[in-house]
Amino acid sequence: MYTLVIMTWLTFVIIPNVNGFGYSKKEQHLWPQKYKLCTGKLQSPIAISTSKAIPLPLPALEMIGYHDFLPMPLTLVNNGQTIKLIVNKNVTYGRLPYIFGAILKQNQQYEMEQLHFHWGTKNNKGSEHVLNGIRYPMEMHIVHRNMAYSNFSHALQYEDGVVVIAVFFQLQDEQNELLQSLVSKLSDVQWAHLKLSVNISITLASLMPLNTDIYYIYKGSLTTPPCSEAITWVIFATPVPISFRQMSMFRTLSNGEEILGDNFRRLQDIGQRKIYVRRLYPWLSVKQDNSRWNFSNLSWFWS
Template identity: 60%
Template sequence: MMLLYVLFIIPLTLAHSAYGDFGYSRRHQHTWAQEHKACAGKWQSPIALSSARAVALPLPAVEMIGYHNLLSGPVKLTNNGHSVALSLNKALSKKRLPFVFGGMLNKDQDYELEGLHFHWGIKNNRGSEHILNGIRFPMEMHVIHRNMKYPDLASALQHEDGLTVLGIFFQLQEEENEHLYPILRTLPNIQWINTEAELNVSITLASLMPRDTEIFYTYRGSLTTPPCSEAVTWILFPTTVPISFRQMNKFRMLSNGEEVLADNFRRLQDIGNRKVYVRRIEPYFASNVEMIDLNVESLQWYWQ
């Protein structure tokens, strides 16, 4: 049984350790492409998002199925030296894992939960990987899903439509966010690198999500860590999730084996010829025949 869990936790953390040791300093990030050619690709992530430059369309909503259900089976947090990752054991899960569809994802294809992790800064003015309208938030959470037409993560990474990642920004406030308690109370148990601990209370994905998911940005990009596979359809929500100053500091008490685990975000990548779409429901869309009959499958991800 333990073997099953070990085999499963590697893809949940996007194989942070499986692809070798890497650092987040500017010097270290320049060396990623030496071992992983995709890290020098044309469609890398993260990028700077701009509401003024995004193409606004009445896209279908992103449907999140099972997000309000308690995650079944052992739910564990791991400090892998690069992030804090939440994982489940598929072999012991009694229910179907949460999945998503809609937006600009391929029609009639579901994307099943693989896991989630966080990126944060040592100071409050940085931490998120993506930037929205010039703002870098103190933390960003990535919820990873695999296209179920591919049997496993390794296969999915070989295809442009292999993964979708939901990006959630966290914004500081004075009051604590009680929905974060299950994770925050477990952090002291994973202070050191390569340690893991099971959550002692149940949790739902919905409790970690922003209240408003109707508006989102979407674009084609990559993993933000080696091997930087260009296999991700990104979906990012501008509505933030609150976190208190005290709660944010608990992430900064973790160790990566050498120093404080923080500033674990990749530098911004060139957007190139990629389009960024933003879902908006505007009044004028209702009177525009082309918008009413919008064919999402006909939309292009890149400027011609």
């Protein structure tokens, strides 16, 4: 079990409202007027069906540094549209957590930028992606930048620029102790456009599902403007537990005018995109020569 500890040093900053978009049906309809990419053919989120996904014994997604504490202080932000946890890259630190493997390009590594959440005002909605007809009450996105590019804005200009790990949350009666230290700080950024600098001893592994063997992967976009189509999505099938009480803490937050919630984008057309799912077949020995599987040349689209 991973330990999360909250330190006491806090600094508050008011941040301006510069987001320029909303989540109501009408507001989402207006996104393309200001952000042309939102009408693209590789938009996210999408509905995922196991029966339509292509099963393959794909390599594991390697998550390096996920068991290490993130460098402190971290920044917790209520920007009026979501809650973000941002790493401070100016802190003298070893390497930030990064990922590689799966069917990402060889010799490319993706470093963590930030994580954030999407949730509903009711228990039957909240997640952005839908898996086998289920819309979970919350979804977390861990955003990673391809280290071949100098910064996040630069990375968004390339189709291999960003990888986002998506994790679903499923309600249960018992409190998830691994979430509690983070959840307990939400009240400190209850109001919109607050930024909180805090020492939170937290690992990314403590926010992940216990089973990361099965994941879905596809090519898509940011789910918020500017909707850049530079995202490789990795979506874990196993949800993380969260208690009803912990979920309610997210629903006490404000977006500046009302309760912050239902901050998920409507589903987008899959189009000609392929969705792969990692399956480990019993007959495929880990010692077997997998040279016949050329994952590097897999097509992302139906011809």
